[in-house]
Amino acid sequence: MKKLNNPIYVTQPSLPELEEFIPYLQQIWNNKILTNNGPFHQQLEKELAEFLGVPFISLFANGTLALVTALQALRITGEVITTPYSFVATTHSLWWNNIKPLFVDIEPEFGNIDPEKIEAAITPKTTAILPVHVYGNPCKIERIQEIADIYGLKVIYDAAHCFGVNYKNQGICNFGDLSILSFHATKVFNTMEGGAIVCHDEATKKRIDYLKNFGFAGETSVMAPGINSKMNEMQAALGLVQLKHYQENITKRKAIVDSYREKLANIQGITMLPLPESTDSNHSYFPIFVDEIAYGMGRDQLYEKLKQNNIFARRYFYPLISEFPMYKGLDSANTANLPVAEKLANQVICLPLYPQLSIGHIANISDIINNAK
Numbered sequence: 001m002k003k004l005n006n007p008i009y010v011t012q013p014s015l016p017e018l019e020e021f022i023p024y025l026q027q028i029w030n031n032k033i034l035t036n037n038g039p040f041h042q043q044l045e046k047e048l049a050e051f052l053g054v055p056f057i058s059l060f061a062n063g064t065l066a067l068v069t070a071l072q073a074l075r076i077t078g079e080v081i082t083t084p085y086s087f088v089a090t091t092h093s094l095w096w097n098n099i100k101p102l103f104v105d106i107e108p109e110f111g112n113i114d115p116e117k118i119e120a121a122i123t124p125k126t127t128a129i130l131p132v133h134v135y136g137n138p139c140k141i142e143r144i145q146e147i148a149d150i151y152g153l154k155v156i157y158d159a160a161h162c163f164g165v166n167y168k169n170q171g172i173c174n175f176g177d178l179s180i181l182s183f184h185a186t187k188v189f190n191t192m193e194g195g196a197i198v199c200h201d202e203a204t205k206k207r208i209d210y211l212k213n214f215g216f217a218g219e220t221s222v223m224a225p226g227i228n229s230k231m232n233e234m235q236a237a238l239g240l241v242q243l244k245h246y247q248e249n250i251t252k253r254k255a256i257v258d259s260y261r262e263k264l265a266n267i268q269g270i271t272m273l274p275l276p277e278s279t280d281s282n283h284s285y286f287p288i289f290v291d292e293i294a295y296g297m298g299r300d301q302l303y304e305k306l307k308q309n310n311i312f313a314r315r316y317f318y319p320l321i322s323e324f325p326m327y328k329g330l331d332s333a334n335t336a337n338l339p340v341a342e343k344l345a346n347q348v349i350c351l352p353l354y355p356q357l358s359i360g361h362i363a364n365i366s367d368i369i370n371n372a373k
């Protein structure tokens with residue numbers, strides 16, 4: 001097999017042509033409004049609410065600060081049920097709010113939190129559930145809501161992978177009490193760094209907007225020790241341009257995913273996720289799972305093999321969040337509590353996936369996986 005000349009990474013950020021962005025920069029330089037809910041910020045909030053089919057959205061400097069603020073907006077305290085199979089920021093947002101995470105195992109089909117394991121984890125101190133729609137595939141939303149309603153818990157979705165996903169013909173961020181999005185460089189829609197909270201009513205939106213601006217509720221009134229997590233005008237302007245190209249990027253992603261699915265369909269010991277029901281996907285990630293015995297080679301060996309061929313895939317999500325030193329000591333971090341998450345974390349590789357990836361590269365990557373042993 002021919003080694004690729006240029007390295008292929010798991011993702012490559014999408015950017016519009018620079019010429020398309022310049023007039024927006026010109027406008028910022030002309031009007032001297034750089035931040036604090038400027039015209040581009042307002043316009044992006046309006047366009048995104050429409051595009052995502054949600055009533056209210058509040059833009060943030062990044063997704064992590066949106067998560068931290070979402071918990072504060074709903075006054076979440078005590079203990080929160082969450083998943084260990086995610087990016088570390090999910091649990092860090094609890095730590096920053098002095099909330100104890102309760103890790104619950106995931107279901108094997110999509111790798112999302114297993115609703116049937118939630119009730120057993122609830123304690124008198126539990127106030128909320130923080131699930132993640134991993135890889136952009138919807139959690140078992142109805143069942144999670146049912147449990148939350150019975151126990152009087154709030155539901156905040158980490159929807160960082162879910163930009164543009166529709167579930168049952170609705171924007172997925174309409175579910176739960178709040179959803180947070182990330183517009184980080186590596187996500188399907190980026191503002192270089194950026195994020196948002198989606199909420200359902202104007203009062204909550206107002207509270208979130210205060211909290212992301214030091215808690216200012218007026219020129220001289222401060223309602224809480226808020227943080228500074230506002231999106232600036234350059235980020236918002238970039239978002240407006242990126243949004244124009246979103247659909248063409250998703251179409252390209254779909255073609256790549258279809259091609260991977262076809263080429264990797266019949267390799268013993270390699271499995272892919274099923275297609276989620278009633279979902280318009282954003283094709284944000286392409287994870288495969290390596291069964292060491294059936295495939296004849298372990299996940300890490302295949303990962304190294306890809307690297308030797310200049311293909312830099314990533315093991316999302318490995319290690320589990322519950323394995324990191326600051327969380328490992330928690331009772332719920334015990335691996336006996338998280339067997340499915342352990343298994344997926346030890347088998348997963350996310351293959352390169354971005355709109356500019358060529359069909360030739362996909363063939364090359366698939367050949368390596370086919371012939372690695």
Ligand SMILES: *Cc1c(COP(=O)(O)O)cnc(C)c1O
Binds near residue numbers: 090132
């Ligand atoms: C990217 C990501 C975040 C953090 O978003 P940032 O914008 O990078 O701060 C949080 N949760 C998940 C699941 C993510 O993938």
